Amino acid sequence: MAIRYRALGVAAAASMCLLHGQTPSVDSILGRCVAALGGRPALESVKSMVIRGAVELPGLETRGTTVEYFRYPDQFAAVTSIPGLGAVSTIYDGHTGWQTDLRGRVTEISGAELADVRRRADIHWNLRLRQLYPGLHVKRREPLPGGDAWKLEAEADNWTYNFYFDVRRGLLVRFDTDRLTNSSSIAFADYRRVGRVLFAFGATELTAPITWSQTLTDVRFNVPVDDRVFAKPETHPRPDREDAPASASLETTASVFRQTLRPARQPL
Numbered sequence: 001m002a003i004r005y006r007a008l009g010v011a012a013a014a015s016m017c018l019l020h021g022q023t024p025s026v027d028s029i030l031g032r033c034v035a036a037l038g039g040r041p042a043l044e045s046v047k048s049m050v051i052r053g054a055v056e057l058p059g060l061e062t063r064g065t066t067v068e069y070f071r072y073p074d075q076f077a078a079v080t081s082i083p084g085l086g087a088v089s090t091i092y093d094g095h096t097g098w099q100t101d102l103r104g105r106v107t108e109i110s111g112a113e114l115a116d117v118r119r120r121a122d123i124h125w126n127l128r129l130r131q132l133y134p135g136l137h138v139k140r141r142e143p144l145p146g147g148d149a150w151k152l153e154a155e156a157d158n159w160t161y162n163f164y165f166d167v168r169r170g171l172l173v174r175f176d177t178d179r180l181t182n183s184s185s186i187a188f189a190d191y192r193r194v195g196r197v198l199f200a201f202g203a204t205e206l207t208a209p210i211t212w213s214q215t216l217t218d219v220r221f222n223v224p225v226d227d228r229v230f231a232k233p234e235t236h237p238r239p240d241r242e243d244a245p246a247s248a249s250l251e252t253t254a255s256v257f258r259q260t261l262r263p264a265r266q267p268l
Contacts, residue, residue, distance in 0.1 A: 076121035
């Protein structure tokens with residue numbers, strides 16, 4: 001009960017800042033988001049997730065399916081399947097990460113990208129933004145197509161992260177990542193209630209070389225997830241196809257998609 005009152009107090013304080021035109025603190029913005037999503041106790045009760053959806057790649061005139069697995073505290077697996085071309089995946093077992101490309105080749109994730117995956121794999125990502133992104137600070141109030149948002153920024157491993165929280169609702173509506181080699185900007189929409197928790201069912205990549213949009217079809221909490229889901233994948237090389245140029249373009253999309261899936265599907 002005391003935790004609930006503290007959450008309501010944070011939300012109330014943030015609302016007062018809005019009424020008086022003041023810039024709220026990082027803690028106020030994050031606390032208001034947690035309250036909007038259902039509150040800390042509800043979010044902490046989620047120990048595993050299985051998430052299924054559909055993805056569209058307008059620039060390539062194709063679509064596919066996605067499935068993602070999370071298990072407390074930080075195991076994660078995501079598989080994107082494109083009919084006729086194959087599947088790409090990202091797997092993190094809590095210590096090591098791997099990626100599988102469309103040709104069935106497996107590579108180990110390292111460096112800044114591994115650190116990024118480790119942060120995103122945390123099943124309670126939204127509850128731990130302060131810890132996961134040290135130096136997080138408020139930049140400014142910024143207009144977005146759906147209304148004004150508070151922009152928060154942090155740097156980690158020479159990557160820059162920008163979080164946009166809707167001023168009116170408190171929800172995370174955009175997440176930008178500026179990497180050394182490329183950038184991404186993910187917009188979230190269609191928040192729906194799953195049990196006691198609000199969850200974003202829509203995500204759109206706005207700026208990558210090839211944009212995509214994802215719509216979830218099924219979200220389940222606290223379901224069993226087999227250990228094998230998070231095991232290192234086996235290499236199964238596939239021969240090059242006649243449509244190799246298209247596959248190469250799709251592989252570029254898949255690489256970006258793998259790197260940006262995490263926050264889009266994890267508002268906890």
